[in-house]
Each structure stands twice: as structure tokens, then as C-alpha cells.
Amino acid sequence: MRILIIAPEQIPVPPPVGGSVEHCIFQIAKKISSKHSVTIVSRWRSGFPKKSIHGHITIIRVPGSTKKAYLNNVLQYIRYHRYDVIQIDNRPRFIPVIRRTFPHSKISLFLHSTTFISPPMTSVRQAASDLKYANLIIGNSRSLRSYLIKTFPSQSHKVRFVHLGVDLHAFRPRKMRKAKGRSFVILFAGRLIPRKGIPVLIKAVKIVRKTVPNARLSIAGGTGDPSYRLHLRRLASKLKIPVTFKGYVSRRSMPRFYNSGDCFVCPSQRHEAFGLVNVEAMASGTPVVASRNGGIPEIIQHQRNGLLVTKYTSPSAFAKQILIIARNRKKAKKLVRQARIDVQQRFSWRLTAKQLTGIYASKR
Structure with a gap:
């Protein structure tokens, strides 16, 4: 053809x-x-x-x-x-x-x-x-x-x-980093727009830090609205959340970004047709927590290859699932092993x- x-x-x-x-x-x-x-x-x-x-x-x-x-x-x-x-x-x-x-x-x-x-x-x-x-x-x-x-x-x-x-060669697992003595890094990747739910994630990290004080947030993605990025920075500052805004990250650098974290979160607040970032994180061996929204449940099966949040407007609901990853290393390893298998077979x-x-x- x-x-x-x-x-x-x-x-x-x-x-x-x-x-x-x-x-x-x-x-x-x-x-x-x-x-x-x-x-x-x-x-x-x-x-x-x-x-x-x-x-x-x-x-x-x-x-x-x-x-x-x-x-x-x-x-x-x-x-x-x-x-x-x-x-x-x-x-x-x-x-x-x-x-x-x-x-x-x-x-x-x-x-x-x-x-x-x-x-x-x-x-x-x-x-x-x-x-x-x-x-x-x-x-x-x-x-x-x-x-x-x-x-x-x-x-x-x-x-x-x-x-x-997903490119299964470019996005590959690395060994899960040892948690003792280092930060627990939570990742987000996507456009900085309201529908992606970043404020919900920032507030969730605030709750997580009560149990995991070394938790921090790393955000990859740009925006056409600088005022919204400023709003996010001010919210993180107000809540005293350590957050790194990396801006636009090249496609070549994205595998390294996924490998830099202990947990990837996709807190979409409106219909997410597919959610490619979730598949990339899963292929990279990073545990995923995501909204039970749109096409995301077609990728992530709760408690099998990732964790889903039904009440995805709630920061505490996200914090609960993130803490499972942070506190249960055995569970996290099980999720990422199955996630990689599922991505290889289906995506x-x-x-x-x-x-x-x-x-x-x-x-x-």
C-alpha cells in the first residue's frame, strides 16, 4: 500500500x-x-x-x-x-x-x-x-x-x-535503587495543563511526606501558559514540597527520566484516551500509579501491573497508593516485573x- x-x-x-x-x-x-x-x-x-x-x-x-x-x-x-x-x-x-x-x-x-x-x-x-x-x-x-x-x-x-x-529497546528496566539514605522520587511527565491533575499530585506528595519525609517530586513537561507553571511552583512552595521542574525533556532523554524515579504518577482529571506515559514508565521498570480514567484501565490492571486510583480528584487517594510503593519494596518489584511482561506482549x-x-x- x-x-x-x-x-x-x-x-x-x-x-x-x-x-x-x-x-x-x-x-x-x-x-x-x-x-x-x-x-x-x-x-x-x-x-x-x-x-x-x-x-x-x-x-x-x-x-x-x-x-x-x-x-x-x-x-x-x-x-x-x-x-x-x-x-x-x-x-x-x-x-x-x-x-x-x-x-x-x-x-x-x-x-x-x-x-x-x-x-x-x-x-x-x-x-x-x-x-x-x-x-x-x-x-x-x-x-x-x-x-x-x-x-x-x-x-x-x-x-x-x-x-x-513503546520502543522496548529504548525503554528498559534498571535495577530498583536502594531506598536507604536517599530520596524517594515521584515522577510526572506530560503537558502542564489543568486536566493533567498536577495540583492533585503536589497535594498528594504533601500527605506522603508525613510518612516518607524524603519524598520529592520531579516533573517533566512544558506549557504554553507560563502563568500556570508559576501557579504550580507557588503551590509547591506553599506546601513546602521539594519539586524539580525539568521543562521539556527530549525524547532521547525520556528513558533516563523514567529510570530516575521510584514511582511514576499519572493523575489525569479528565478523559485520558490512552496514556502513553504509563506504558513508557511500565516498560522502564518504574511502578505506576494512575487515575482509573478513560483508556488507562486498558493498560493498568490494579494490583497486577500497577495501581489505579478510583477517586482521582482526591490527593489522599493518590497518597495511599503511592505509599504502597514507598513502603512495600516486594510489592513494587512484583508490579514492575508483571508490567514489563504485559508491555512486551501487548504494547x-x-x-x-x-x-x-x-x-x-x-x-x-
């Missing part, structure tokens, strides 16, 4: 830092390209070539300071080519325009969250209008698939799901690519 992947207009592929969606695009494309012709069109930025070849992947980067300008530049390149499948990631508003240019190609919308099919990004009515021009709508979890079917029942026959994966990029191309090759 000749497969075209149209990335969002914000970050180049592969992303230098952050860019979870762009990272997923690149990792999936690498596996697909072993058997299929893959072209990625993404945003150009200074310092990046307009065209690059990565193995059997061709990446074209075009400028565009707005969605409209970016899409126009994408069309200028792709209109003279032919593709069997066109995958559009996270941009349903692109679908009608692409359909007019490619009336006979199979068009797939790959969604990584509910963000771009719901207010304030769009209305449900507008999203439904856009989705009718797609042949396939693919979510990254059963939870997202269920949301799509419930919200857009007229499009339910098009909806599929494919779990994301590799090879498996993601196999399932996705199986869907694309289907005549349905």
Missing part, C-alpha cells in the same frame, strides 16, 4: 521534544514502512530539512503558521501524487478538503484524544459533518472507540481502535503497526 500520513500543523516529525502525537506517527510509520510505502507530511521549522529520508519513510515538511495555511501547503505537495490510504492525525477539519482532492482514496482519521471532536475546539455537529467524509475513524483505545460510537452513532460502522506502543509499536495495516488492508 501507498500510505500518506498528514501530521498536525504544530510540531515537526520526528519531534525534537514533546509532541506525543508526532512521536506516535513516526514510530508507527517506521514499522509500517518495512512492508509499505510511507510518506509523512508535517510542519517545517527552521533547522529542519524540507525533505528527509528515514529508512523507507519519506518526510516532507511544509510551512504554515495557521491550520489553513498549513493545509494549503500540504495540498500543494500531495495533489500530484496517488495514495491508497491517507491517514490524518487529530485534525478532523482537514477531512472534507482532503476528500475533495482524493475522492477515491481510503481516508482514515486517527484520533489520540477527544480534544478535536468536542468543544471548545469544535461543535459535535461540525465534527459529525467532518467525520462523514472519512472511511475509517480510529481511536487509540477501547474507551475512545466507545466515546466515538456514543457521540457519533451515525458513524459507528467506521470506528475501530488500535492501542499505541509494542510492531503490534500497533500490524493491527493498523490490517485495518487498512481490509475491504470494509
Whole structure:
């Protein structure tokens, strides 16, 4: 198959830092390209070539300071080519325009969250209008698939799901560090935005420190709102929580980040479609505590390969689970052993690519 992947207009592929969606695009494309012709069109930025070849992947980067300008530049390149499948990631508003240019190609919308099919990004009515021009709508979890079917029942026959994966070579366990005489490091990775629940985590660490005085917090991730980062710093200072804000961490450095902690926490407060950070932490041998939210329970099975928090708006509920990791080393080891096995069996990029191309090759 000749497969075209149209990335969002914000970050180049592969992303230098952050860019979870762009990272997923690149990792999936690498596996697909072993058997299929893959072209990625993404945003150009200074310092990046307009065209690059990565193995059997061709990446074209075009400028565009707005969605409209970016899409126009994408069309200028792709209109003279032919593709069997066109995958559009996270941009349903692109679908009608692409359909007019490619009336006979199979068009797939790959969604990584509910963000771009719901207010304030769009209305449900507008999203439904856009989705009718797609042949396939693919979510990254059963939870997202269920949301799509419930919200857009007229499009339910098009909806599929494919779990994301992890680079099992890059993200590997290290020996659990000895707790005696050193800090108990709690990790968070993700965008610094309200829905990620960082204030809940900071307050949870305050409670944890009553039992584990050497507990501290390390946060990787950036924000487009400096005032929110300042709010988090002030909250941590007010509660006297030792916290390190690392800012954006490069993809190459993320395995080292996961290996630097004793516990990883994902305190998402709103629907988390998949939660790639949890899979990466699990692959890295770091015990995970996460919200029982969205697609996260499809990855983490409570007391088997991690710990889930049902009352995820409650700092004390998170503190209770974090303390299990901090005080029961035997339990923590058992969780991380099973987590690594589960990730190897269920969440590799090879498996993601196999399932996705199986869907694309289907005549349905």
C-alpha cells in the first residue's frame, strides 16, 4: 500500500521534544514502512530539512503558521501524487478538503484524544459533518472507540481502535535503587495543563511526606501558559514540597527520566484516551500509579501491573497508593516485573503497526 500520513500543523516529525502525537506517527510509520510505502507530511521549522529520508519513510515538511495555511501547503505537495490510504492525525477539519482532492482514496482519521471532536475546539455537529467524509475513524483505545460510537452513532460502522506502543529497546528496566539514605522520587511527565491533575499530585506528595519525609517530586513537561507553571511552583512552595521542574525533556532523554524515579504518577482529571506515559514508565521498570480514567484501565490492571486510583480528584487517594510503593519494596518489584511482561506482549509499536495495516488492508 501507498500510505500518506498528514501530521498536525504544530510540531515537526520526528519531534525534537514533546509532541506525543508526532512521536506516535513516526514510530508507527517506521514499522509500517518495512512492508509499505510511507510518506509523512508535517510542519517545517527552521533547522529542519524540507525533505528527509528515514529508512523507507519519506518526510516532507511544509510551512504554515495557521491550520489553513498549513493545509494549503500540504495540498500543494500531495495533489500530484496517488495514495491508497491517507491517514490524518487529530485534525478532523482537514477531512472534507482532503476528500475533495482524493475522492477515491481510503481516508482514515486517527484520533489520540477527544480534544478535536468536542468543544471548545469544535461543535459535535461540525465534527459529525467532518467525520462523514472519512472511511475509517480510529481511536487509540477501547474507551475512545466507545466515546466515538456514543457521540457519533451515525458513524459507528467506521470506528475501530488500535492501542499505541513503546520502543522496548529504548525503554528498559534498571535495577530498583536502594531506598536507604536517599530520596524517594515521584515522577510526572506530560503537558502542564489543568486536566493533567498536577495540583492533585503536589497535594498528594504533601500527605506522603508525613510518612516518607524524603519524598520529592520531579516533573517533566512544558506549557504554553507560563502563568500556570508559576501557579504550580507557588503551590509547591506553599506546601513546602521539594519539586524539580525539568521543562521539556527530549525524547532521547525520556528513558533516563523514567529510570530516575521510584514511582511514576499519572493523575489525569479528565478523559485520558490512552496514556502513553504509563506504558513508557511500565516498560522502564518504574511502578505506576494512575487515575482509573478513560483508556488507562486498558493498560493498568490494579494490583497486577500497577495501581489505579478510583477517586482521582482526591490527593489522599493518590497518597495511599503511592505509599504502597514507598513502603512495600516486594510489592513494587512484583508490579514492575508483571508490567514489563504485559508491555512486551501487548504494547509494542510492531503490534500497533500490524493491527493498523490490517485495518487498512481490509475491504470494509
